Amino acid sequence: MRIAAPLPWPAAPVWRDRRTLAWVALLCIGQVALWGLGIGLNYQSPEIDSAEQFVWAFSMENGYWKHPPLPSWIMHVLLQAFGASVALPFVAAQACIVIALALTWRLGCEFMSARRALIAMALTSLVAYHNVGADSFNHNTVLLPFQAAALLLFYLATRRGAWHLWALTGLFAGLAMLVKYVALVPLAGMALYFLVDRSLHHRRAVAGLLLATAVAALVLTPHVIWLQATDFLPFRYARSVTEELPGVWAAISSLAGFLLLQLVRVLPFLAGLWFVLARRAADPQPAVQQLPTLAPRDRLFLWVAALSPLVLTALIGVLGETALQGRWGTNAFLLSGLLALALWRRPDSPLMWRRTVQIVVVVQVLMCAGQTISKTVIADRFERPTRANFPGALLARLSQETWKAHTDTPLRLVVSDIWLGGNLIANSPQRLAVLIDGHHLKSPWVKAQAVDTCGALILDDTTEDRAGHAQPNPALDVLMARADASGTWVLPWARPKFRAGGPDRGVIRWAIITPQPGAVCALR
Secondary structure, X not given: OOOOOOOOOOOOOHHHOHHHHHHHHHHHHHHHHHHHHHHHOOOOOOOHHXXXXXXXXXXXXXXXXXXXXXXXXHHHHHHHHHOOOXXXXXXXXXXXXXXXXXXXXXXXXXXXXXXXXXXXXXXXXOOHHHOOOOOOOOHHHHHHHHHHHHHHHHHHHHHHOOHHHHHHHHHHHHHHHHHOHHHHHHHHHXXXXXXXXXXXXXXXXXXXXXXHHHHHHHHHHHHHHHHHHOOOHHHHHHHHHOOEOOOHHHHHHHHHHHHHHHHHHHHHXXXXXXXXXXXXXXXXXXXXXXXXXXXXXXHHHHHHHHHHHHHHHHHHHHHOXXXXXXXXXXXXXXOHHHHXXXXXXXXXXXXXXXXXXXXXXXXXXXXXXXXXXXXXXXXXXOOOOOOOOOOHHHHHHHXXXXXXXXXXXXXXXXXXXXXXXXXXXXXXXXXXXXEEOOOOOOOOOOOOOHHHHHOEEEEEEOOOOOOOOOOOOHXXXXXXXXXXXXXXXXXXXXXXXXXXXXXXXXXXXXXXXXXXXXXXXXXX
């Protein structure tokens, strides 16, 4: 192997153009305001994944029973800084999206002009996963900025060879894995690129990759120790929800459905791309042609980095004969705009940029308004229960009033599912711990004796499912049997106003176990 010296840093990076930076900031702030505040201030409750993060964020564990810990750590910090609210997870989710998009713009500046990369970034924001599908602060949305950061740093490290860039690549690769294990898929794409780019086959690059791997392993060590101590609890959960398919043909059918769904979710992006890039005879041609000139290795990088998440996910489904879930495509389209603009042999122009702003603003506003109105106003009109029109604030008020009617101590512990518990946290001024489904395995932050020393409000959602049956919960039944008081609330959750005999919705059983007299409340 030969030893290659690090390349010098560019004298004047194109990404430092102030006008373009201002547009990047404006588009990012606009998207957070539109989707984060627009939805957050109109929904009555968080989405279920966001409710789960509210519950888990009570304690910063090294892992949780379903997933790695980083999103819950972030939510823990956000709750400490801003307090709980329905709007918080919506704003946080969109902040993750725009940070990821801004990082892809920064990466695009390595291949093309800052304005052309900005057009690519703006068009990429139209992918449904980056707007309509980003209504939850969950592991999918939180993964995107860490994936984008790892990809950018990996590219810079392979070009400049600086040790700190390799170390940062490893840091963000490790953090991405602490968000969700599926981060291994885009990271495998980076490793694949390293293998096929022969210009990286020298000692310095291999040493840099080893450094990145060592840093990532160091970041993951506490979580790996936790995995071993819990008998790999998240992997057992993943196996329990994985749907195995009966043969290759069933896997191929699942793949076809998965790819069709991904096509539907990129249709807004494709429509925007056509609107911006379709040639029109009346378009004035720029005086100076500014086409991106990609080196072969840069073209290879873009193709591999852009396509590997989707291709590798599809291969996992087919070869593993596993049903592919639509949301597994969330992290597959971050570089869609960059790849399209890098391959499109037409110079960018002020007119192209104006068209981009027009289509992006119109489509984003229409999609946001459509989603908000359909889940609130229209859902209420047609008596359809959604997460958005669930009366979370009323549930929290009834909980506090009922608790205060039976004990003078503050409410600190709730026993419920993540949906009801998350709604209480979102609408309560004080900090609440939730014993999820009554199972301490899911809630290690609650001591076994905490129900007795702290008392507990027990909530059981007995709303009938589509088959007309309420889902039983034996653990909650055991606790309710020893309660000091109990009752039922019927919440006004899209209840039928005009039809007699319809199913009751928002039927909540409640029970209270009062604290032991003189006991010191210690949750953990």
